[in-house]
Amino acid sequence: MGNRRNFGSVNARTSKSTGHKYYEARYRPPIEARAKWPNLPQYITKNFPQRHMAEAWLSEAKSEIDDGRWIPPVIASNRSAAFQVTFGEYAANFVENRRKKNGExxxxxxxxxxxxxxxxxxxxxxxxxxxxxxxxxxxxxxxxxxxxxxxxxxxxxxxxxxxxxxxxxxxxxxxxxxxxxxxxxxxxxxxxxxxxxCSDVAYGNVSAEELETLYQAMTPRFAPVIYLIGIMGMRPGEVTALQRQDIVLADDLSGGIIHITKTAKPIRVPDSETGGGHRDILIGRPKTRGSVRDLEIPASLAGILDKHIRTYVLDAPDSFLFTGERTHTVVDDQRLRNAWYNARRSVPRLEQRGLRLYDLRHRAASVVKTYTNSDKTIMKVMGHTQLSTDLHYQHAIDSENAKILEGMEHDIRGLHRSPNSEKVVYEDAPRQQLGMTSQLPATPIDDAESTPELMSEYVKSMPLNTQVAFLEAMTDDVRTAILNVLPFGVAKKILAHISEKA
Structure with missing residues (x-):
């Protein structure tokens, strides 16, 4: 039964779900308010457990309208909401409902x-x-x-x-x-x-010699991680997620491709029964769209990866490259960090700075910048998507990628590794097998202008048959000097043809 008033109304109601009685108070908002708030409902309504509370609410609303103080109740409530919610409650809701800029x-x-x-x-x-x-x-x-x-x-x-x-x-x-x-x-x-x-504190500079020391000191089954991050510029999670099918090597190990399509991330899996949880590794999408990319493998690194795959990786396309020794499942990020900490002790300067494994990626980015002036090509290699103001006018072209690949090859070849029981030497050993020395001769080839480096540039621009004929006409010392500065894959192909003709 309703109780009509000069302003608003109060009606007794019964809840269908609980059977409890309550009082519904409602009134029409002032007509002039619709100019400011056009989406106002036809009635402002609120429920109360007792009639006198409903009456008091209507009287207060009538007084606010008469005095020109009225605002929609929802707005009035929001204006005081800051003193009704704690930081803990608001922050938890913020994280739970947070979205990326693209809405995901x-x-x-x-x-x-x-x-x-x-x-x-x-x-x-x-x-x-x-x-x-x-x-x-x-x-x-x-x-x-x-x-x-x-x-x-x-x-x-x-x-x-x-x-x-x-x-x-x-x-x-x-x-x-x-x-x-x-x-x-x-x-x-x-x-x-x-x-x-400060970036100097966080990253530091890592020389080629220090990188080689880290490689030698790293646990053998994880050693290639040093080069994949420190030379190829991959993120640690991208390296951990690599599977056998992601590495495509040339038959003669003159190069290859790394397909980067995923990343490994540590997560905490909650346990509903105990309230605790355990750590696990989630293989998912890379950090950004630009992170999905193909990297060309320098010849010297191709040999290292081939040896690693044959030694440590199970013979299945989806087998992970870096696994636990007993489990043969993807390596836990903490285990990889522990191996890194042990290796880092071999370089006191880096140990003192607390260099992170991820910081080797910054080392790679700094070195790659010395190979090319194309920022866009660098970002393509590193998997970045944020471009500088003038980057829109630059292009990632094949010639710039070739410069980077050649630079990486020289970066690896410049590391003078000594054999040990744990690792295979890929720099000098293959060249010795091909009849090549590991050092350049001290004298020039023909004159002061014709150095091995200069002659190698001419050789690289020739077709294979012309390369073979050109080098066959050289003396042994000169031919060896030129071969020593050619990319390993190019030199290997040339010597294979020379051997066939012999």
Whole structure:
């Protein structure tokens, strides 16, 4: 039965699901309000357990309309929402519903990383505070809980946590809650900035000799990882995800292709029964669209990969290149890091700097830049998608890729490895088998202008038959000098034809 009033109405109702009685109060919003809020409903409605509460609500609404103070109840509620939700609640909802810029949901590994940042660094300090009550002083108090070491240790993780904190408050400032554009906060309390760590501290420079030392010291079944990251510029996750079918080597090991189509990411698998969980490795899509790419393999690295595959990889297309010794499943990222830590001790300078395995990729990028001036070609090799302002006018062309491949070949060939019981020497041994010395002669070929390097450039531009005829006319010393500076695959093909004719 309804109770008609001069303003609004109160009606007794009974819940169909519970049978409980309640009172529904409703009124028409003021006509003039529709000019500002055209999507207002026909009636503003609210339920109450007792009649007098419904009556009081209607009286308050009538008073606000008469005084010109009325705003839609949902907007009024949103204006006070900042003092109704804690940082912990808002941050958890932010991470759970966060989307990439393209609208896709976050990768599970990214979401778990954010959850860890909240759990370990933010919730302990800010979790119980109301969003509307957090001040710049509170943000500074959080920053003080993550002091940096004397050499900047801890700077990288602090920066990442700060980026998440900033994103949470920016979302609260920028995301409308209603048709009036009301946001949870009007300004962010995150006024401080945590600087990115100094690249010199994070990366350092790794020379060819140091890279070779790391390779020699690495656990043999993981040793090629050093070159795949430090010379080819692959991400550690991309290397870990490699399968036998992703490596296509030339029959004569003069080169090949690495197909990069996936990446390995550590994840935490929750256990609903115990409330705990365990770590696992997820093989999924690479970091970006540009990360899917093919890399040409230098000849010297082709031999290393061939030996590794024959020694450690099961004979199936989907067998992983780097596996546990007993499990033969994809290697756990922590096991690979432990092998890296052991190898890093062989280079005290890098050990002191705490060089990460990932930092070898920065080493590769720096070296690749010396091979070509094409930024777009570099980004294609490294799997990047962010381009500089003038990059739009550059092109990744075959000649630039060839420069990079040749540079990688020289980078590997420049490492003078000594044989040991664990590793096969791919630089000098094959050349000795082909009747080639490992050093260039000290004297020029014909005159001061004709060096082996210059002559090799002429040879590389010739057809194979012409190359063979040209080198056959040379003396043994001169021929050997030229072959020594040619790419290994080219030199091998030439000598194979010379041997056939002999």
């Amino acid at each position: 949901p976050l990768a599970i590994t990214t979401k778990q990383k954010y959850e860890q940042y909240l759990r370990d660094y933010l919730i302990p300090v800010l979790g119980n505070k109301l969003m509307g009550g957090i001040t710049p002083k509170d943000i500074q108090a959080w920053a003080d809980t993550m002091p940096l070491g004397a050499a900047g240790e801890g700077g990288a993780i602090k920066r990442k946590v700060w980026e998440l904190l900033r994103a949470i408050f920016n979302h609260a400032v920028e995301t409308p809650l209603d048709m009036d554009g009301t946001t949870l906060l009007t300004k962010s309390p995150v006024l401080i900035e945590v600087s990115k760590p």
